[in-house]
Amino acid sequence: MVNLKWLSPLRTCIVNPLRTVLPVCLLATATLSTVLPDPVSAAAPAGYTLYYADEFNDTVINEDDWMYRDAGPYSLGYNRKENVRESGGSLHIDFKREQINGTWYNTCGGIVSKKLFGYGYYETRAKLFNSTTGLHSSFWSMGLSNHIAANNITGLTAEIAAGNLPFYNQATEIDGFEHDSANGYYDTGTITYIPGYGSPRQHVNVTPDAWHIYGYEWTPTAIKFYLDGTLVNTINTVTTPMPFAPANFWLTALGYRTVSDYTKLPGESEFDYFRFYAKSYPAANLLGNPQMEFTVKDTSKGYTDQDTPNWIETYDKDASFMTTTDAHTGTRSLKHAKGSNYLVTTKQNLNGIANDTYQLSAWVKSSGGQAQAQMRVLNYGGTEMNITVPTTSTWTQITLNNIPVTNGQATIAFTSNANSSQWMLVDDVIFSEVSATTVYEAESLPVTTSTGDSQTNYNDAVTGKSFNNLNGNGVGDYVQYTVNVPQTGTYTVYVGNRSAFNKGIYQLAVNGTNLGSTVDQYAATSGYMESNLGTVAISTTGNQTFRFTVTGKNTSASTYQLAYDYITLVKN
Known part of the structure; x- marks a missing residue:
């Protein structure tokens, strides 16, 4: 039994399955006519290694690694922690009609990972409620942002405050499936939260209330969607770019749509497992928003242009912000500065990366004189590596070579311990696997x-x-x-x-x-x-x-x- 354990070392379980490929042209609302058979089993594409899994074999949710979607009301629906349970070797998300504070609601729920995942292969085996209209079941990735804590995710505020998750982390949402009950199809595709990017979608036919294996593969050049091991949709992210940042993973169901037959409730969507597989992506930059160019699309939520999308800030957080006054490339860079003495770290936590040798580089400027002004890499399986940012009024590249990742993760950080007259600028950060x-x-x-x-x-x-x-x-x-x-x-x-x-x-x-x-x-x-x-x-x-x-x-x-x-x- 694997129950949400971090599997280490990363390369302990290599699978090399064959996949049958069904070519599909990418259309905004295309529909496949083929209904694929129910699977017995499937596996990740060749070259991937299991990094993280929850087989849902316990009797309770592992709250060390999952948060609940538990809030409302919204329209006809309510998310409830009580509607999410493990039994019989599966995760069950119950769909009910319940009275809350004197009002009747359609209730459901879901879980969201505390860890962030980037490039890799995501898979679940699921049987989805389909007896009547009203339930929206999903298997997807999206970064969490501060405003979501108010109406969706329990524990998110604490995770941000502890420096585990960014204040704003929405870039690209990847929907392995979005299924509205009583339909014989589901949607795959993306939704982007950074201005200037598109969001292609596609229908795929399915028998949702039978067991099927759903997967999506996220690589530097494409997002590929699989049903029972067969490729059903591809988004070429070279020709249709998507903003990249590691994101939280979601298994959820929303009961906010109109129910045509309440005699079919209670019902449920059921998930047998969630698995994430990793592989090597030589030369790919594994950091979100490395050029510091992302801005927040929805400014009505209280975010400003100085917020740092996809980066975590700790200690004196107001000393870390985006600036448009100076940049190595583009229009924005990260700045550390404050009107009083300050200590601040701006970082990213990476999970599910290949065990290999990496290089970290960045372009910097600095006033000099700080007690500490460093680019750092931590939590990679060895002792912290760092380099001091030099005093320089011109953009200068600094590099940490030969970083031996051995545990499938790493933290990339920039730290300043400085007084009110001292500052540091950072731009164009690259953390990538170095292959011969x-x-x-x-x-x-x-x-x-x-x-x-x-x-x-x-x-x-x-x-x-x-x-x-x-x-x-x-x-x-x-x-x-x-x-x-x-x-x-x-x-x-x-x-x-x-x-x-x-x-x-x-x-x-x-x-x-x-x-x-x-x-x-x-x-x-x-x-x-x-x-x-x-x-x-x-x-x-x-x-x-x-x-x-x-x-x-x-x-x-x-x-x-x-x-x-x-x-x-x-x-x-």
């Missing part, structure tokens, strides 16, 4: 082209590969990729080329300097080839520019197009 070999899929990278040209992503039906194609028409045309390199050093660069009869010859330049010799992508028969373009020294972490410029074409080639499958960097 990092593969960047070309079709997932930020891309620009020469004026008048365009690029297109293609799927190769024969090989199953995807590639990015420059529709160039002459010498000097180029396609340029932005590659995020988390650690300085010397790298050997390999390029996966898509060769064909219509491809030209190119020269690669990294950060403006040519690397290696030219490469001819022409081939009479379409295929793939890998080129070793030599070594490049990366002196600054973060975004690097890889530009592929057309230098000519084979005499047999029909056009000057270029096409790429991947860029691989191998650290020497």
Whole structure:
């Protein structure tokens, strides 16, 4: 029995299942016509390791790790702690009609994790109430914010006060399923709480009152939704960006909709387990709001532009705030300052990250003179590592290398112990796993082209590969990729080329300097080839520019197009 235990070390249980993939085009309100069979079991996608699980085998909820959705009234509904229970190896959320303070309400409830989870695979096995209208059952992620404590989550105020959760932590809500009872389908998709981002949704048909396994996979490039091990929806977060921040996990049911037949109550939605699986995401930044650019969409809740979305503040919290007066990139940065002596820490707690070697970097400015002005990493399985922020009036990058995470978690923190004349600025923070070999899929990278040209992503039906194609028409045309390199050093660069009869010859330049010799992508028969373009020294972490410029074409080639499958960097 696994009962909400943190499994350590992280790599103790590796699963490598096969998945049947059902391609689905992403539409705002598309519906699948196939009703999938009830499952016996399913498993995470290949490469994932179980990190966290509650099998709901006890008789009470583990309140060390879960909070209750317990408040009301709202419309016709009320959330109640008493409606959530464990029995028979499952979590039961009861749906009732009850009188509270002289008024009749539809009552239900739910649980929300105290821990935050980011990239990974989320799964539950559930049987949902469907006998009459009125119940909204959900399996989802969303960060908690201070205003939610007033009408939803017991214990949230204490968690924020203790420095366990951020004051504001809503970025992207991921809905593994949202099901309204009496419907033969559920919704998947996202809702974003940062201005400027979209929220794509999609229907999926299901027999909700039978047992099914629901899952969603959150990666740096996509959010994928599964039903009984079959892919039913994909959101490409490169083409449809979503603001990232680790979030709380929810299993909930709301009884706030009209009930057409009260003789069907009481009822329940039942959850067999919740499991979170982790894996390596080399080069991906695991921090929420690392560029300090997120602002709060709903300012009516009392938040201001100086609040620090997705970051936790402790001690003298008013000495930590966002400023628009100076930034390394964008328009905002984090500032530590106050009109009197102060001690403040701004941090993030990360859970469910791969056990591996990491690097932490940030761009900083500082008045100097503080008793303490540090970038720190704690709770990673070893002794605290830190670096002093230097006295500097210009933006300067600082780095902590070789951070050996051994327990699947880490705390990233900036601490100032200073007087009223001293200050510190922080921007563009990166905490990422350092792998000796990092593969960047070309079709997932930020891309620009020469004026008048365009690029297109293609799927190769024969090989199953995807590639990015420059529709160039002459010498000097180029396609340029932005590659995020988390650690300085010397790298050997390999390029996966898509060769064909219509491809030209190119020269690669990294950060403006040519690397290696030219490469001819022409081939009479379409295929793939890998080129070793030599070594490049990366002196600054973060975004690097890889530009592929057309230098000519084979005499047999029909056009000057270029096409790429991947860029691989191998650290020497």
